[in-house]
Amino acid sequence: MNTLKTFMLLAAMTALFMGLGYLIGGASGAMIAFLVAAAMNFFAYWNSDKIVLRMYSAKRVDETTAPNYVGIVKQLAARANMPVPAIYIIDNPQPNAFATGRNEENAAVAATTGLIRMLSPEExxxxxxxxxAHIKNRDTLTMTVTATIAGAISMLANFALFFGGNRNAGGAIGAIALAILAPMAAGLVQMAISRTREYSADRGGAEICGNPMWLASALERIDEAARRGAPNEAAEANPATAHMFIINPLNGQGRDNLFSTHPATANRIAELRKLAEAAGTAQRRPWS
Incomplete structure (x- = not known):
């Protein structure tokens, strides 16, 4: 099912890309945009994870350089019966994390130094x-490819706005309208998919670690820190990647509306508490 969703998403974003190409150069512009989009989709499928990790200057670590963090990820991967992903650290004070990669065999997880310092081992x-859980659900393929294509659509839209567009395709007014609406449409698709998948990954993560309250407590602390902390400059420079993080890196005030990249944290915590009560794990036991 996720493979079908990924295909439909890429098709929709390719159509937006072609529309912008038509606006800039008519039929020939649309054809060029289609060829560029096809090449980008192919490139993003194989390399989007590397692109995102490079955006955030992520450094790969092992048990020698980050023993506690790496040890936790390895134990969790064993519990989830999946290969251990490549493990990265991002030197950033904002507590946050994301996963990337096209499948379980080619996946990576990254956590910020702020997250590792702030949270308990359980959290x-x-x-x-x-x-x-995002990796197991193959969410990472959609999330990383979407980030790459959405960023490209935004850049092409700005290009269309700058040059005024093809007069036969609506002139300057059409250029302005499409330059605004195309990246907005891409963003709405990206955000809606992200919100749904966050709830699913919360449930899957609770199953993997064995206690929903560990994630609930972590979300509460991360959200509070994100609200009062300094902005994540790398995320601000690459807003198309915001949906990949466990908490919105652009601000800590997401709500469950059309323009949110993440569900409201309070709603996620409430769902996790329900899971804990149903499973009888509302009392947090130590990580081992």
Whole structure:
């Protein structure tokens, strides 16, 4: 099902790309945009994870350089019966994390230094279990490819706005309208899919780590820190990647509306508490 959703998403974003190409150069512009989009889709499928990790200057670590963090991820991967992903650290004070990669065999997880310093081992396990759930659900393929194509659509829209567009395709007014609406449409698709998948990954992460309250506690602390902390400059420079993180890196005030990249944190915590009560794990036991 996720493969079909990925195909439909890429098709929709390719159509937006072609529309912008038509606006700039008519039929020939649309054809060029189609060829560029096809090449980008192919490239993004194989390399989008590397692109995102490079955007955030992520450094790969092992048990020698980050023993506790790496040890937790390895134990969680064993519990989830999946290969251990490549493990990265991002030097950033904002507590956050994301997963990337096209499948379980070619996946990576990344956590910020702020997250690792702030959370207890139990809370860190909850967060990383959430990211492993994204990998198991193959959400990471859609999320990383979407980030790459959405960024490209935004850049092409700005190009269309700058040059005024093809007069036969609506002139300057058409250029302005499409330059605004195309990246907005791409963003809406991206955001709606992200919100749904966050709830699913929360449930999957709770199963992997064994206690929903670990993730609930982590989300509460991360959200509070994101609200009062300094902005994530790398995320601000690459807003098309915001949906990949466990908490919106652009701000900590997401709500469940059309323009949110993430569900409201309070709603996610409430769902996790329901899971804990149903499973009889509302009392947090130590990580081991």
């Amino acid at each position: 860190l396990a909850g967060v990383m279990a959430h990211e492993l």
